[in-house]
Amino acid sequence: MAEVTFTLNGEEVTVDKPLNMRFLDVLRTTLDLTGAKEGCGEGECGACAVLLDGRIVDTCILPLASVAGRDIVTIEGYRTTERFQVLQNAFVKEGAVQCGICIPGMIIAAESLLSENPDPSDDAIRTALSGNLCRCTGYNMIIAAIRRAAKEGEGLW
Amino acid sequence: MKNISKSIDKVDAHEKIAGETAYISDIKREDMVYAMTLRSPVASGTIRNITLPTLPEGYAAVGPEDIPGRNLVTMIYEDWPVFPEKRVNYIGEPLMLLLGPDKERLASLLDAVEVDIEEDTPVLDYSHSGVHLHYEKGDSDKAFADADRIIEETYTTGYQEQAYIEPQGFVGYIEDETYTVIGSIQCPYYVHEAVKVTLDETDENVRVLQAPVGGAFGGKEEFPSVMATQLAVALKKIKRPIKMIYEREEDMVSTTKRHPSKTTIRAAVKDGRITGMTSHIGIDGGAYIGLSEVVLSRGMLAATNAYTIEHLDVDGDVYLTNTVPNGAFRGFGAPQMIYAIEMFMHHAAKELGEDPFSFRKAHMVKQGDWTSTGGKFRDPILLDEMIEKAADISDYHKKRKAYEDENVYKGIGMSWFFHGCGFTGSGEQHIIKSRVEVEKDAQDTVYIHVAAVDMGQGPKTTLRKIVADVLDLPIERVIFDYPDTHRVPDSGPTVASRTAMIVGGLLARAAKTLKETWREGEAQKVEKRYQQPDYVEWDGECMKGDAYPAYSWGVNVVEVEVDKHTYEIDVKDVYSVYDLGKAIDERIVLGQADGGQAQGVAYGYLEVMSRENGRLKQTNMTDYIIPTAMDMPKTDNHLIDNPYPYGPYGAKGGGELTLVGGAPAVAQAIEQAVGRRVRDIPATPEYLMELIHNG
Ligand code: FES
Ligand code: FES
Numbered sequence: 001m002a003e004v005t006f007t008l009n010g011e012e013v014t015v016d017k018p019l020n021m022r023f024l025d026v027l028r029t030t031l032d033l034t035g036a037k038e039g040c041g042e043g044e045c046g047a048c049a050v051l052l053d054g055r056i057v058d059t060c061i062l063p064l065a066s067v068a069g070r071d072i073v074t075i076e077g078y079r080t081t082e083r084f085q086v087l088q089n090a091f092v093k094e095g096a097v098q099c100g101i102c103i104p105g106m107i108i109a110a111e112s113l114l115s116e117n118p119d120p121s122d123d124a125i126r127t128a129l130s131g132n133l134c135r136c137t138g139y140n141m142i143i144a145a146i147r148r149a150a151k152e153g154e155g156l157w
Numbered sequence: 158m159k160n161i162s163k164s165i166d167k168v169d170a171h172e173k174i175a176g177e178t179a180y181i182s183d184i185k186r187e188d189m190v191y192a193m194t195l196r197s198p199v200a201s202g203t204i205r206n207i208t209l210p211t212l213p214e215g216y217a218a219v220g221p222e223d224i225p226g227r228n229l230v231t232m233i234y235e236d237w238p239v240f241p242e243k244r245v246n247y248i249g250e251p252l253m254l255l256l257g258p259d260k261e262r263l264a265s266l267l268d269a270v271e272v273d274i275e276e277d278t279p280v281l282d283y284s285h286s287g288v289h290l291h292y293e294k295g296d297s298d299k300a301f302a303d304a305d306r307i308i309e310e311t312y313t314t315g316y317q318e319q320a321y322i323e324p325q326g327f328v329g330y331i332e333d334e335t336y337t338v339i340g341s342i343q344c345p346y347y348v349h350e351a352v353k354v355t356l357d358e359t360d361e362n363v364r365v366l367q368a369p370v371g372g373a374f375g376g377k378e379e380f381p382s383v384m385a386t387q388l389a390v391a392l393k394k395i396k397r398p399i400k401m402i403y404e405r406e407e408d409m410v411s412t413t414k415r416h417p418s419k420t421t422i423r424a425a426v427k428d429g430r431i432t433g434m435t436s437h438i439g440i441d442g443g444a445y446i447g448l449s450e451v452v453l454s455r456g457m458l459a460a461t462n463a464y465t466i467e468h469l470d471v472d473g474d475v476y477l478t479n480t481v482p483n484g485a486f487r488g489f490g491a492p493q494m495i496y497a498i499e500m501f502m503h504h505a506a507k508e509l510g511e512d513p514f515s516f517r518k519a520h521m522v523k524q525g526d527w528t529s530t531g532g533k534f535r536d537p538i539l540l541d542e543m544i545e546k547a548a549d550i551s552d553y554h555k556k557r558k559a560y561e562d563e564n565v566y567k568g569i570g571m572s573w574f575f576h577g578c579g580f581t582g583s584g585e586q587h588i589i590k591s592r593v594e595v596e597k598d599a600q601d602t603v604y605i606h607v608a609a610v611d612m613g614q615g616p617k618t619t620l621r622k623i624v625a626d627v628l629d630l631p632i633e634r635v636i637f638d639y640p641d642t643h644r645v646p647d648s649g650p651t652v653a654s655r656t657a658m659i660v661g662g663l664l665a666r667a668a669k670t671l672k673e674t675w676r677e678g679e680a681q682k683v684e685k686r687y688q689q690p691d692y693v694e695w696d697g698e699c700m701k702g703d704a705y706p707a708y709s710w711g712v713n714v715v716e717v718e719v720d721k722h723t724y725e726i727d728v729k730d731v732y733s734v735y736d737l738g739k740a741i742d743e744r745i746v747l748g749q750a751d752g753g754q755a756q757g758v759a760y761g762y763l764e765v766m767s768r769e770n771g772r773l774k775q776t777n778m779t780d781y782i783i784p785t786a787m788d789m790p791k792t793d794n795h796l797i798d799n800p801y802p803y804g805p806y807g808a809k810g811g812g813e814l815t816l817v818g819g820a821p822a823v824a825q826a827i828e829q830a831v832g833r834r835v836r837d838i839p840a841t842p843e844y845l846m847e848l849i850h851n852g
Contacts, residue, residue, distance in 0.1 A: 034183035035176025075176035095744035099613030100173030101371030129786035138751035
């Protein structure tokens with residue numbers, strides 16, 4: 001057990017847990033934040049993604065120790081932002097959501113991309129999503145949603 | 158009436174995007190323990206002894222001796238035990254559950270269990286038939302005797318894993334003396350029946366609730382009954398809430414998949430036309446039959462796909478092997494058969510020196526033709542128009558010609574196909590007997606009571622849309638909660654592309670009655686039961702007559718480029734045209750199209766699951782590759798209206814249709830690119846290398 005302090009959705013948090021505990025379990029079990037999902041447990045599917053210092057990271061392969069002093073934003077924190085509103089609307093309008101289990105991770109991936117490249121090409125979107133698996137949609141409607149968000153949210157990113 | 162197809166916002170999308178939807182793994186109960194499964198390490202053997210470590214306070218083990226009712230997972234065929242008592246039949250077969258409050262402690266206890274099994278030689282080939290089916294039409298012997306040419310080919314298909322992103326899971330508890338399970342499931346009443354039989358309880362004492370489902374594709378049709386019966390036995394023993402969530406590897410090793418298959422087709426050719434055909438399809442059922450017989454039957458019924466062959470003889474077998482049981486996966490036997498027959502027609506044309514496109518078209522079904530089982534294609538068939546449209550948007554004919562050049566490693570393929578909607582034959586009438594209710598309270602708020610599950614395909618939106626439209630109410634005034642067997646009647650399982658057509662159809666009728674009898678400010682309830690259209694005549698024993706009340710149709714075009722040196726396959730474009738009667742929501746259907754095609758195309762070239770000595774070689778998402786956003790091309794999908802008189806607003810089935818044509822279209826494209834006949838899928842670079850090097 002060790003105390004680890006980090007910023008979570010804008011607030012400082014300290015947890016006292018084993019340093020090698022999966023950060024996904026810290027979120028879901030210790031902190032009761034279930035927006036990040038477990039799809040594969042091995043860094044393949046992106047369902048467990050959060051933002052670490054603004055970049056997407058898979059929390060199922062992230063030990064607690066790695067977040068010490070870092071800035072973490074989960075879907076629970078991100079959903080309070082204006083950027084999220086734009087993405088949410090775009091995902092709804094483009095029909096990008098089927099079962100939905102991959103979608104919080106897709107939103108995190110979209111934020112990670114748009115904050116670096118506010119006007120991405122389709123290829124850039126495909127590359128940015130390549131660490132997030134979706135079994136329902138075939139991706140095209142998700143890609144269209146991100147394209148739409150980039151357009152409608154112009155100036156936000 | 159407004160145009161029902163005009164899309165609206167999906168009713169559950171906002172909360173899913175925000176991460177607010179509680180899926181099964183997000184659900185907790187006070188005082189809850191976890192369940193972990195002890196599994197067989199061997200493919201075939203007899204249990205001599207299982208020795209448990211000393212279990213700490215608060216921990217328990219549950220096995221076959223704890224089952225109060227039948228040690229059987231009730232599904233179509235009765236051979237699948239909840240926990241085996243003596244014989245183990247596959248690697249990963251569940252032997253018992255360990256339960257306790259701490260997962261890590263449970264895992265180490267599980268490691269400490271000693272399993273002593275006397276191993277014997279597993280059956281791993283197609284030698285033990287568990288089910289044999291047969292049907293015929295006309296006189297195929299005579300067709301072969303009169304033939305001036307006979308063509309025969311054999312095709313194989315591999316496993317396909319559903320790979321829903323949310324693994325299987327349940328939470329169970331006892332409330333008011335009722336055994337209650339919540340799960341990620343497609344068929345609440347399948348689970349209800351299975352738990353009832355295993356616990357030997359009454360209908361009322363078992364309650365099943367559906368949690369939001371994170372993808373299913375058939376994988377959560379019958380398999381959840383296996384987990385739920387085990388969980389229920391444990392509930393009865395320890396009387397504490399239990400959570401049982403599979404990890405990915407456990408899910409892939411132990412849950413049902415698409416059956417690998419081997420199909421041989423022989424055709425009698427006379428004057429350049431196929432006059433007769435015999436086919437044999439063998440599917441690998443795994444260790445228990447479960448619902449494999451029904452999968453086999455749907456496969457066999459697609460034996461001639463969208464072609465009319467006058468004389469026909471079709472056989473099929475479910476082979477039992479000492480491997481994980483296979484089961485439902487979107488398409489349900491049809492993808493294997495439609496792949497085989499589409500490739501066969503293509504190859505037969507080549508054998509005869511004819512142009513495959515024209516040859517296939519010359520055999521295509523028309524309205525009024527007899528089906529493979531001597532039923533009738535009653536409704537208009539718009540395939541001609543659809544094929545023309547698909548050829549047009551993809552520039553098929555020009556590309557097909559250009560890619561014939563040996564030095565061009567590009568190819569384009571086209572498949573056309575049907576999917577029979579709903580249960581086979583009189584299944585809806587005699588087995589399912591669906592019931593729906595539409596109720597309104599004194600505030601005139603309307604409630605839909607059905608057991609249909611939204612697993613992403615959209616009935617939460619489309620069924621509300623139907624009822625709201627019939628009643629002329631805003632959709633907000635129509636409520637449809639997640640099914641709960643204590644509150645909703647059995648409207649049947651969420652399978653077989655039946656939800657929009659059958660359940661939606663019954664709801665439209667119920668809503669119409671409610672409208673006609675509407676009394677403002679009064680509570681009212683209307684029930685409707687399924688009634689088979691008069692024209693359906695089916696003899697299940699001989700497989701004769703109308704196998705389905707209606708058919709949906711599709712055309713897929715796939716374009717690929719193959720790397721000259723590595724044989725890596727790059728899928729460039731997918732074009733499609735579908736007739737599913739009438740879309741209840743166009744964007745939802747187009748979403749089904751995109752997703753179904755991704756699975757269908759990947760089935761043909763990308764998704765590899767294989768085994769060695771009864772052990773699966775791909776057991777996680779790193780090894781089992783499904784398409785990423787980089788693999789999937791853009792798509793150009795179109796719907797044409799062809800309303801079916803008995804469907805709500807003319808709707809037929811759509812969910813599975815979008816998958817079944819992907820594999821033959823991509824395989825034909827690859828075949829053209831490399832200039833070699835493709836017979837086995839997935840057509841991986843390794844397979845292509847072999848084809849090319851062996852001439
Ligand atoms: S659960 Fe973390 S990447 Fe899949
Ligand atoms: S919407 Fe189901 S996995 Fe993406």
